[in-house]
Amino acid sequence: MTSTRSFQTGITHRPSAVVAATGAHDVVAALARAGREGLAVAVHSTGHGLRRPCDGGLLIDTAAMAGVTVDPGTRTARAGAGATWGDVVAAAAPHGLRPPHGSAPSVGVAGYLFGGGLGLAVRADGWAADHVRAVEITRAGGTVTVTAESDPTYFARVRGTGPDDGDVVTAVVVGLLGSDGLVGGGLVRVLGAADAPGEPAALHAWADWTAPLPDDVTSGVSVVPYPDLPLLPPHLRGRRVLRVGVVGTGGTGRTDALLAPLRAAVAWDDDTVAPLDPRTSSRVYAEPEVPHAYLGDDVLVDGLDRAALDRVVSRTGPMVVTGIRHLGGAAGRAPAVADTVRGRDAAYCVNVLAPFDDDVPAACAWSGVDRLLDGFSPRATAEGSLPSFRYGPPRPGTA
Ligand SMILES: Cc1cc2nc3c(=O)[nH]c(=O)nc-3n(C[C@H](O)[C@H](O)[C@H](O)COP(=O)(O)OP(=O)(O)OC[C@H]3O[C@@H](n4cnc5c(N)ncnc54)[C@H](O)[C@@H]3O)c2cc1C
Structure with missing residues (x-):
């Protein structure tokens, strides 16, 4: 792996220098060098949220700063800037x-927190940014630890918006949650052939089911047209598939009782909702972990009308994937310590993404994304969208 490897393969960094930082001291030295040489600085972690290439500047790669230490007494983890959430899960689970x-x-831990962090159990837990206790910020002059006490304004800004220009987050301290009673998995319904419009009843059933739910169940739905590829399970190949990812925090009996109406409303093709070991939580949404080129955007909405849902099923074409996450509950309540997370007034977040390549250029992929998102804009909340789900090169004609 080189220092500029990225989950997003549609944008390539071409820096004049790369610093593979092993700690804050390397970041201080890199920033000092960039200042001396007049180089623009960019920071690279996993590249999931990469939107602009670093061309000719100095790229600080944080991959080697991936250490995580857990303090079970204070129920906190200190994660280096290069840590992924998988690293934190592995350290916390024992x-x-x-x-x-x-x-x-x-x-990556850092980039996710800059967008607030919409977690698997966000309706029970609140936003990930709400759980951050301290952020270590490194700049040319050295390293400072920013907390609610030391600098409440910056502490709020970094949790939901990101660090100031020129600042690099070198570590974060984040609160951990109990995993007793954790339940999760997916409900899968094949909607028909990937190139046919599809039947929206299962999506309506999910939306109706979410409306009165208590906070201890969080779910999201995706509509994915699967290509006809031999590596896929036969019943999904070339099919349009709806998947509901569910996480409950109240134990199996309670989660099963809350899920019963949804289980009864649809003849699910697959149901994997069961006690959940946090180490296997990627099975809730079963997203591809293969680097690829993608772009996309999202809209925060205060409700889901039936016509918009019908369009999700009929317009989610072979080159577009739609996801809807249920918000509200703890995600709608004010945090104990102020932050700058968007989406507290929204009921759902609708995100649409599309792959692009030489055959489907970015401009074409953007038109597929916007065709779907446009159906929701009349119901957008005042806050508009979450920065986390903006992917890839910007729309043509925008900065
Ligand atoms: C498959 C997939 C699933 C996702 N699921 C969710 C989800 O469930 N909930 C959610 O909220 N979001 C989710 N996201 C969105 C994700 O949180 C954002 O894309 C986020 O920006 C990724 O951060 P990163 O550090 O991994 O990526 P990067 O692209 O490496 O970083 C993102 C941005 O942060 C900057 N940056 C990174 N580290 C630092 C640092 N230490 N100091 C200063 N700047 C830094 C980078 O320069 C870049 O601008 C998902 C994204 C993908 C691709």
Whole structure:
């Protein structure tokens, strides 16, 4: 692996220098060098959220700063800037603890928190940013630890928006949650051939089911047209597939009781909802962990009308994937310590992404994404969208 490897393969860094930092001291030295040589600085972790290439500047790669230490007494983890959520999960699990991570363990700790962090159990836990206790910031002059006490304004900004220009986050301290009673998995329904419009009843059933749910169940749905590839299970090849990812924090009996109406409403082709070991939580959304070129955007909405859901099923074409995450509950409540997370007033987040390549250029992929998102814009909340789910090169004509 080179220092500029990235989950996003549609954008390539071409820096004039790469610093594979092993600690804050390397970052201080790199920033000093960039200052001396007049180089723009970019930071690279996993590249999941990569939107602009570093061309000719100095790229600080944080991959080697991936250490995680857990303090079970304070139920916190200190994660280096290069750690992924999978690293934190692995360190926390032996203590019966779990971090407030999202759908993919390969996502980086830092970049996810800058967007607030919409976790698997966000309706029970609140946003991941709500759990951050301290952020270590490194700049040319040295390293400072920013907390609610030391600098409440910056502490709020970095948790939900990101660090100031020129600052590099070199570590974070994040609160951990108990994993007793954790239940999760997926409900899968094949909607028909990938190139046919599909039947929206299962999506309506999910939306109706979410409306009155208590906070201890969090779910999201995706509509994915699977290609006809031999590596896929035969019943999914070339099919349009709806998947509901579910996480409950109240134990099996309670989660099963809350799930019963949804289980009864649809003839599910697959149901893997069961007690969940946090180390296997990637099975909730079963997202591909293969680097690829993709772009996309999202919209925060205050409700889901039936026509918009019908369009999700009929317009999610062979080159577009739609996801809807249920918010509300703890995600809608004010945090104990102020942050700058968006989406507290929203009921759902709708995100649409599309792969692109030489055959399907980015401009074409963007038109597929916007065709789907446009159906939701009239119901967008005042906050608009979550920065976390903006992917890939910007739309043509935008900065
Ligand atoms: C498959 C997949 C699943 C996802 N699931 C979720 C989910 O469930 N919930 C959710 O909220 N989000 C999710 N996301 C979105 C994800 O949180 C964002 O893409 C996030 O930006 C990724 O952060 P990163 O550090 O992994 O990526 P990177 O692309 O390496 O970093 C993202 C940005 O942060 C900057 N940056 C990274 N580290 C530092 C640092 N130490 N100091 C200063 N700047 C830094 C980078 O320069 C870049 O601009 C998902 C994304 C993907 C691709």
